[in-house]
Amino acid sequence: GAVVSQHPSRVICKSGTSVKIECRSLDFQATTMFWYRQFPKQSLMLMATSNEGSKATYEQGVEKDKFLINHASLTLSTLTVTSAHPEDSSFYICSAEIGQPISGNTEAFFGQGTRLTVV
């Protein structure tokens, strides 16, 4: 299957600093990528849809100024957690899809995830 690479896998940062997480599609182009957050023993919660060359669309309740998304190329999307606080500590996962996005007939591939700990 297709490969999505996410980096870093773990990061510890001080409260008030910003952290950038990268998501790359290695063997295909992705005009759309997705960012999820996962709390312990829970399923994935969609945070935002990253659109190449345009603004990301955020889910209700997700602060766009806190979670900055940039999708500057067809293979790279970045999520920056700005002015991180301990409550931002979580597991963040990205995905990209192959198929026909408009129809919904797509197959999703996920990155390895990033464990963010804010101290």
Add this chain to the structure above:
Amino acid sequence: KQEVTQIPAALSVPEGENLVLNCSFTDSAIYNLQWFRQDPGKGLTSLLLIQSSQREQTSGRLNASLDKSSGRSTLYIAASQPGDSATYLCAVPSSAAGNKLTFGGGTRVLVKP
């Protein structure tokens, strides 16, 4: 609004036993259904994708069935091994949500040696 439910939430079986994981969804107007595996602290690995026109899909010891009209999919894992221990998630694109994936809560599987 599409809702996806997975039962049971957790499952523990001895090695060698077959696993049966259930996934149900409320809106049967789906294009496909995908099964994933997640190991602790890791991302999701795609296991199987079933198109809405298909009744089942097989990969090695894994077999997934789909009954779209009744809103159900079942993942069978034959002859389970300790390495099958993980959380299994099903997901469907939801037309009501702009074709974004709606996930079930997952089934945590433990295969005891």
